[in-house]
Amino acid sequence: MDLQTLQSRVFADIAQFIGNRRGYAFLARADNMVAVTNGLDHQDHELLQESIANRYPVTISIGIGTGEEPIAALEDATNQIQTVGSAQDQSRREVLAGITRKRTTSRDVQIAHFDVNNATSRYTDQLNAFDSFIVIQRAYATLMQHLREQYSGLSFFVGGDNIISIVPEITTDDYQEIIQYVASTAEVNLKVGVGCGSDAAEAGISAKYALETCRHREIAIHINDDGVNLSSKEV
Amino acid sequence: MDLQTLQSRVFADIAQFIGNRRGYAFLARADNMVAVTNGLDHQDHELLQESIANRYPVTISIGIGTGEEPIAALEDATNQIQTVGSAQDQSRREVLAGITRKRTTSRDVQIAHFDVNNATSRYTDQLNAFDSFIVIQRAYATLMQHLREQYSGLSFFVGGDNIISIVPEITTDDYQEIIQYVASTAEVNLKVGVGCGSDAAEAGISAKYALETCRHREIAIHINDDGVNLSSKEV
Amino acid sequence: MDLQTLQSRVFADIAQFIGNRRGYAFLARADNMVAVTNGLDHQDHELLQESIANRYPVTISIGIGTGEEPIAALEDATNQIQTVGSAQDQSRREVLAGITRKRTTSRDVQIAHFDVNNATSRYTDQLNAFDSFIVIQRAYATLMQHLREQYSGLSFFVGGDNIISIVPEITTDDYQEIIQYVASTAEVNLKVGVGCGSDAAEAGISAKYALETCRHREIAIHINDDGVNLSSKEV
Amino acid sequence: MDLQTLQSRVFADIAQFIGNRRGYAFLARADNMVAVTNGLDHQDHELLQESIANRYPVTISIGIGTGEEPIAALEDATNQIQTVGSAQDQSRREVLAGITRKRTTSRDVQIAHFDVNNATSRYTDQLNAFDSFIVIQRAYATLMQHLREQYSGLSFFVGGDNIISIVPEITTDDYQEIIQYVASTAEVNLKVGVGCGSDAAEAGISAKYALETCRHREIAIHINDDGVNLSSKEV
Numbered sequence: 001m002d003l004q005t006l007q008s009r010v011f012a013d014i015a016q017f018i019g020n021r022r023g024y025a026f027l028a029r030a031d032n033m034v035a036v037t038n039g040l041d042h043q044d045h046e047l048l049q050e051s052i053a054n055r056y057p058v059t060i061s062i063g064i065g066t067g068e069e070p071i072a073a074l075e076d077a078t079n080q081i082q083t084v085g086s087a088q089d090q091s092r093r094e095v096l097a098g099i100t101r102k103r104t105t106s107r108d109v110q111i112a113h114f115d116v117n118n119a120t121s122r123y124t125d126q127l128n129a130f131d132s133f134i135v136i137q138r139a140y141a142t143l144m145q146h147l148r149e150q151y152s153g154l155s156f157f158v159g160g161d162n163i164i165s166i167v168p169e170i171t172t173d174d175y176q177e178i179i180q181y182v183a184s185t186a187e188v189n190l191k192v193g194v195g196c197g198s199d200a201a202e203a204g205i206s207a208k209y210a211l212e213t214c215r216h217r218e219i220a221i222h223i224n225d226d227g228v229n230l231s232s233k234e235v
Numbered sequence: 236m237d238l239q240t241l242q243s244r245v246f247a248d249i250a251q252f253i254g255n256r257r258g259y260a261f262l263a264r265a266d267n268m269v270a271v272t273n274g275l276d277h278q279d280h281e282l283l284q285e286s287i288a289n290r291y292p293v294t295i296s297i298g299i300g301t302g303e304e305p306i307a308a309l310e311d312a313t314n315q316i317q318t319v320g321s322a323q324d325q326s327r328r329e330v331l332a333g334i335t336r337k338r339t340t341s342r343d344v345q346i347a348h349f350d351v352n353n354a355t356s357r358y359t360d361q362l363n364a365f366d367s368f369i370v371i372q373r374a375y376a377t378l379m380q381h382l383r384e385q386y387s388g389l390s391f392f393v394g395g396d397n398i399i400s401i402v403p404e405i406t407t408d409d410y411q412e413i414i415q416y417v418a419s420t421a422e423v424n425l426k427v428g429v430g431c432g433s434d435a436a437e438a439g440i441s442a443k444y445a446l447e448t449c450r451h452r453e454i455a456i457h458i459n460d461d462g463v464n465l466s467s468k469e470v
Numbered sequence: 471m472d473l474q475t476l477q478s479r480v481f482a483d484i485a486q487f488i489g490n491r492r493g494y495a496f497l498a499r500a501d502n503m504v505a506v507t508n509g510l511d512h513q514d515h516e517l518l519q520e521s522i523a524n525r526y527p528v529t530i531s532i533g534i535g536t537g538e539e540p541i542a543a544l545e546d547a548t549n550q551i552q553t554v555g556s557a558q559d560q561s562r563r564e565v566l567a568g569i570t571r572k573r574t575t576s577r578d579v580q581i582a583h584f585d586v587n588n589a590t591s592r593y594t595d596q597l598n599a600f601d602s603f604i605v606i607q608r609a610y611a612t613l614m615q616h617l618r619e620q621y622s623g624l625s626f627f628v629g630g631d632n633i634i635s636i637v638p639e640i641t642t643d644d645y646q647e648i649i650q651y652v653a654s655t656a657e658v659n660l661k662v663g664v665g666c667g668s669d670a671a672e673a674g675i676s677a678k679y680a681l682e683t684c685r686h687r688e689i690a691i692h693i694n695d696d697g698v699n700l701s702s703k704e705v
Numbered sequence: 706m707d708l709q710t711l712q713s714r715v716f717a718d719i720a721q722f723i724g725n726r727r728g729y730a731f732l733a734r735a736d737n738m739v740a741v742t743n744g745l746d747h748q749d750h751e752l753l754q755e756s757i758a759n760r761y762p763v764t765i766s767i768g769i770g771t772g773e774e775p776i777a778a779l780e781d782a783t784n785q786i787q788t789v790g791s792a793q794d795q796s797r798r799e800v801l802a803g804i805t806r807k808r809t810t811s812r813d814v815q816i817a818h819f820d821v822n823n824a825t826s827r828y829t830d831q832l833n834a835f836d837s838f839i840v841i842q843r844a845y846a847t848l849m850q851h852l853r854e855q856y857s858g859l860s861f862f863v864g865g866d867n868i869i870s871i872v873p874e875i876t877t878d879d880y881q882e883i884i885q886y887v888a889s890t891a892e893v894n895l896k897v898g899v900g901c902g903s904d905a906a907e908a909g910i911s912a913k914y915a916l917e918t919c920r921h922r923e924i925a926i927h928i929n930d931d932g933v934n935l936s937s938k939e940v
Contacts, residue, residue, distance in 0.1 A: 001254025002524035007394050008247035008262075009525070012240045013721070019236025020722065020752055027243075029368050030394030032359075047725055054472035055479070057527045071365065078363040087359045124267075124322045128313040130306065130389050133264050134380050141376035145369050154365055159242050159265030237759035244760070251483070252490065255517055282490055289707035290714070292762045471724020477864050478717035478732075482710045489706020497713075499838050500864030502829075541835065548833035557829045594737075594792045598783040600776065600859055603733050604850050611846035615839050624835050629712050629735030 007031070010056055017048050024111075024164070024200035026156035034074065034154065036166055036200040037064070038108050041100050049096055064098030069152040070166040103198045110196045112153070112165040112175070113207040114143065117189040119161035136161055139188035146181050164204070167194070175221045191215075194223040242266070245291055252283050259346075259399070259435035261391035269309065269389065271401055271435040272299070273343050276335050284331055299333030304387040305401040338433045345431045347388070347400040347410070348442040349378065352424040354396035371396055374423035381416050399439070402429070410456045426450075429458040477501070480526055487518050494581075494634070494670035496626035504544065504624065506636055506670040507534070508578050511570050519566055534568030539622040540636040573668045580666045582623070582635040582645070583677040584613065587659040589631035606631055609658035616651050634674070637664070645691045661685075664693040712736070715761055722753050729816075729869070729905035731861035739779065739859065741871055741905040742769070743813050746805050754801055769803030774857040775871040808903045815901045817858070817870040817880070818912040819848065822894040824866035841866055844893035851886050869909070872899070880926045896920075899928040 007030045015025045018035050021044060025035040037045065045062050053059045061084075065076025080097035116123070116136060123132035140163055144155040151174060153167040179190050191214045195206020210222040242265045250260045253270050256279060260270040272280065280297050288294045296319075300311025315332035351358070351371060358367035375398055379390040386409060388402040414425050426449045430441020445457040477500045485495045488505050491514060495505040507515065515532050523529045531554075535546025550567035586593070586606060593602035610633055614625040621644065623637040649660050661684045665676020680692040712735045720730045723740050726749060730740040742750065750767050758764045766789075770781025785802035821828070821841060828837035845868055849860040856879060858872040884895050896919045900911020915927040 001250045001259065002521055004250045004260070004262075004393060005247045005254070006525045008243040008250065012243035012247070015236045015239045015243065016718070016721070016756070017725065019240070020756060024236065025239070027239075028364070029371060029396075032364050032368070032395075034364060051472055051721070051725060053527075055476045055527065057523075057525065071363070074365050075363045078365075082360060087355050120322055125317060128306075128310045129263070129267050129269060130309050130313075130383065133267070134376075134383060136264060137372075137376045137379060141369075141372045144372060148365065148369060158239060160267075161264075237756055241760045248486070251486070251521070255487065255521060286486070286490060286707055288762075290711045290762065292758075292760065471720045471729065474720045474730070474732075474863060475717045475724070478713040478720065482713035482717070485706045485709045485713065489710070494706065495709070497709075498834070499841060499866075502834050502838070502865075504834060541833070544835050545833045548835075552830060557825050590792050595787060598776070598780045599733070599737050599739060600779050600783075600853065603737070604846075604853060606734060607842075607846045607849060611839075611842045614842060618835065618839060628709060630737075631734075 006056065006058070010052060010058065010060075013052065013055075014048065017051070019201075022199040022201035024204060026158070026164075028156065034156070036109060037100070039103055039199040042096075045100070046096055049094060053094065059094045061092065061095035062097075063095070064100055066099070066101045069168045070154045071148060071152040074154060106198050106202075107169070107196045108198050109200050109203040110167045110169055110194065111200065111203040111207040112167045112192050112194045113204070113211045114155075114163040114165065114190045114192045115211065116161040117191055123161075135188055138186045139163075139182055139190065142182050142186040142188075143178070143190070146185075147178060151178070163190075164207075169196075172221055172223060175223075179220055191220045192222075194221075196224070241291065241293070245287060245293065245295075248287065248290075249283065252286070254436075257434040257436035259439060261393070261399075263391065269391070271344060272335070274338055274434040280335070281331055284329060288329065294329045296327065296330035297332075298330070299335055301334070301336045304403045305389045306383060306387040309389060341433050341437075342404070342431045343433050344435050344438040345402045345404055345429065346435065346438040346442040347402045347427050347429045348439070348446045349390075349398040349400065349425045349427045350446065351396040352426055358396075370423055373421045374398075374417055374425065377417050377421040377423075378413070378425070381420075382413060386413070398425075399442075404431075407456055407458060410458075414455055426455045427457075429456075431459070476526065476528070480522060480528065480530075483522065483525075484518065487521070489671075492669040492671040494674060496628070496634070498626065504626070506579060507570070509573055509669040515570070516566055519564060523564065529564045531562065531565035532567075533565070534570055536569070536571045539638045540624045541618060541622040544624060576668050576672075577639070577666045578668050579670050579673040580637045580639055580664065581670065581673040581677040582637045582662050582664045583674070583681045584625075584633040584635065584660045584662045585681065586631040587661055593631075605658055608656045609633075609652055609660065612652050612656040612658075613648070613660070616655075617648060621648070633660075634677075639666075642691055642693060645693075649690055661690045662692075664691075666694070711761065711763070715757060715763065715765075718757065718760075719753065722756070724906075727904040727906035729909060731863070731869075733861065739861070741814060742805070744808055744904040750805070751801055754799060758799065764799045766797065766800035767802075768800070769805055771804070771806045774873045775859045776853060776857040779859060811903050811907075812874070812901045813903050814905050814908040815872045815874055815899065816905065816908040816912040817872045817897050817899045818909070818916045819860075819868040819870065819895045819897045820916065821866040822896055828866075840893055843891045844868075844887055844895065847887050847891040847893075848883070848895070851890075852883060856883070868895075869912075871905075874901075877926055877928060880928075884925055896925045897927075899926075901929070 011027050018025045022039050023037045028034045049060055061081050063077040063080030065073045067073035067076055081095050084095045085092035123135055140157045147153040147155050151170050153165050155163050155165040158164050175192055183189050193207045193210025193214055195203050195210050197203035206224045210224045213222040246262050253260045257274050258272045263269045284295055284297055296316050298312040298315030300308045302308035302311055316330050319330050320327035358370055375392045382388040382390050386405055388400045390398050390400040393399050410427055418424050428442045428445025428449055430438050430445050432438035441459045445459045448457040481497050488495045492509050493507045498504045519530055531551050533547040533550030535543045537543035537546055551565050554565050555562035593605055610627045617623040617625050621640055623635045625633050625635040628634050645662055653659050663677045663680030663684055665673050665680050667673035676694045680694045683692045716732050723730045727744050728742045733739045754765055754767055766786050768782040768785030770778045772778035772781055786800050789800045790797035828840055845862045852858040852860050856875055858870050860868050860870040863869050880897055888894050898912045898915025898919055900908050900915050902908035911929045915929045918927040
């Protein structure tokens with residue numbers, strides 16, 4: 001259990017550090033985390049790396065990547081680390097590689113926030129805790145693979161019945177296709193709110209409001225066309 | 236990100252509390268955690284609940300269940316909480332229900348520890364970080380559903396390429412069927428070490444040694460027939 | 471600041487571990503902590519040491535001592551570590567030395583809980599934050615030295631205006647002398663509640679109730695003669 | 706012990722937040738912390754307050770003050786909170802008052818880093834852990850009061866045998882007077898390194914290097930006249 005505790009605390013510290021600089025961090029495989037760090041500069045990444053090394057019995061390597069599509073940025077980031085050596089090389093320690101990019105537009109980051117329709121009444125209160133967890137994991141595994149293969153997006157389960165995806169600009173029709181695919185393949189009905197911004201915090205809040213709009217209007221898809229929530233498309 | 240941090244730290248504290256009493260805790264949905272608490276008594280569960288309430292802005296409800304099979308124990312535990320009210324009722328706060336059982340035999344808990352064959356060389360060093368994560372999540376979603384439906388076991392992803400399952404006593408043939416099912420359905424090759432004990436720590440360590448045996452002997456399944464590792468079956 | 475964070479978190483973990491086994495831990499010099507671990511056995515101390523080593527970039531040495539008086543127990547504990555080598559020897563790492571003692575009587579641990587009379591109205595709301603802190607530190611430095619030299623007790627500042635002392639059985643007259651000494655030397659008026667028990671948690675709660683009694687009755691000293699608060703002496 | 710754990714963790718989080726923005730935070734009374742936040746703006750302070758409220762069962766009030774001398778800045782900060790109400794008013798919650806100031810010169814913050822001469826050989830390895838702690842607390846109580854009354858500086862014990870003081874620009878003769886006062890009053894010999902900078906991190910590192918210079922040259926006082934350590938005065 002010490003390893004579980006250690007992973008959780010390292011993640012909590014990374015989430016705090018990046019989160020209070022307007023980025024988002026995801027636990028992913030736990031020995032391998034993914035973060036959206038638009039707005040952080042090289043020095044910020046270096047400080048995080050140093051601070052973890054000072055306070056934990058482990059060190060972290062950081063690859064920084066950018067790209068038009070989320071998966072391209074992630075591939076760039078992964079390459080920065082993989083070219084230095086295998087994950088199990090003793091010599092590959094505390095790599096910090098790659099180039100940060102300044103904020104450019106108010107649409108630098110796009111986030112889609114998915115959740116399960118009526119999760120509490122349909123699953124949490126009906127099924128035992130494990131069976132409702134299976135439903136959500138099945139939906140997640142299906143969504144993450146489909147969104148990555150068809151749309152180059154990255155999806156992360158963030159607790160409860162919530163999945164947050166880093167996405168390129170895709171259309172309402174695309175989201176309809178995605179939701180139908182998950183419904184037919186994993187037999188789970190999702191809804192989604194979409195937002196954008198110059199950093200992850202702005203895009204994420206916009207997406208969260210969009211998801212609230214879905215709940216109020218009982219619709220499946222709502223896209224905030226800009227961070228300030230003035231116009232929107234829906235289904 | 237504050238919510239992510241909070242969930243991770245609450246889990247880290249629960250993992251420490253239960254872990255240093257020889258139990259195992261799993262993050263599961265994060266708003267809903269599952270633990271194997273054989274060996275903890277009612278007062279231990281109460282102390283954990285009180286300590287979380289004292290130090291976090293949230294409270295926890297705990298349902299305690301027992302059963303011949305893992306899923307039966309979990310259903311019992313879930314029922315203890317669900318009968319009090321919906322997860323979203325304001326009045327359902329800090330429930331502590333159910334009855335603990337003393338350690339009875341040296342086989343009270345059975346644990347199967349799965350990992351992915353050659354995960355580092357085949358995935359971590361070859362694919363980008365997200366694509367190797369997809370592979371593992373797909374294996375996990377497949378394994379958790381199959382093991383639950385066919386064998387009444389509970390599986391939890393614990394980071395890296397590791398999945399820990401709480402299982403009833405099943406045979407080497409059963410594990411072979413499970414591994415083949417995951418290989419054909421999710422296209423991922425797993426191996427598994429199995430151990431038992433009077434509590435989760437004992438069973439978990441036995442399972443971990445069994446998995447090491449698989450690595451050394453290049454076999455797919457190893458069952459430690461008892462906690463002290465004297466006899467074993469393999470494939 | 472990383473070192474401050476590390477010290478605080480290591481202490482928080484030690485306080486949780488020992489606290490939920492009915493002991494008390496004190497930060498002291500931060501690189502050197504003191505705990506009352508009546509009721510914990512050798513294995514408990516070993517588990518704490520191992521768990522810190524697993525999760526932090528530092529290791530801890532633990533000396534365990536017992537004695538009729540608190541200072542004798544502490545000297546025993548310190549000797550266990552000092553005989554192994556200097557605090558700056560590279561080779562002195564993860565020492566675990568000394569012998570635990572089982573709970574014997576309901577009076578094994580005696581705790582005196584001091585606070586400053588009317589601290590909020592007289593200092594916190596009147597003086598700036600630093601000047602009220604000076605007052606409390608002056609009272610603490612005076613009390614800790616006097617109680618140690620005259621009565622062999624150990625005092626620890628625990629935040630706010632609270633000082634917790636591990637004491638031998640001393641009389642109401644002794645406490646009166648102590649309070650007068652601090653009043654004349656440091657110009658701060660203290661009150662004190664005293665309790666005993668078979669472990670630190672029991673004695674500490676009894677002392678806390680005794681201090682509440684002082685507040686209600688507007689008296690300076692209250693001694694709970696037993697853990698269950700049946701009889702008491704006061705001034 | 707839950708309260709001790711909570712205080713330590715809240716402090717650890719504040720220390721991390723402020724520390725990785727180049728400020729310094731001190732535990733002080735634990736229910737009342739002091740930080741040097743030169744370089745942080747109003748929004749930073751607000752974010753810290755919000756983040757603590759989101760993750761702990763307590764909220765924090767923040768008063769921000771500035772001044773030519775450290776004590777003046779602290780009085781300003783305290784006033785911002787005290788004018789809103791007593792520390793025990795239910796209505797005084799999450800105050801955020803006062804005005805931040807931008808970095809102005811490379812000498813905005815001056816830090817003096819004191820430690821005890823030969824602490825390990827003279828005290829830690831000779832005395833029991835509590836008696837060496839008494840020595841350090843006595844030195845601290847004496848220094849903090851003298852430096853505040855005579856020189857308007859603020860001193861904080863930061864663990865081990867280290868005291869960090871926020872000071873105005875005072876001379877080598879002043880430091881000589883301070884060290885002699887502590888030696889004659891508390892019978893403890895200190896040495897001190899002094900540094901300045903546009904923020905606490907810069908001044909603190911400069912002071913730390915100055916203290917290292919004292920150790921190497923076996924002198925009692927070393928002042929780095931600028932953050933980049935080009936010239937210096939010594940005794």
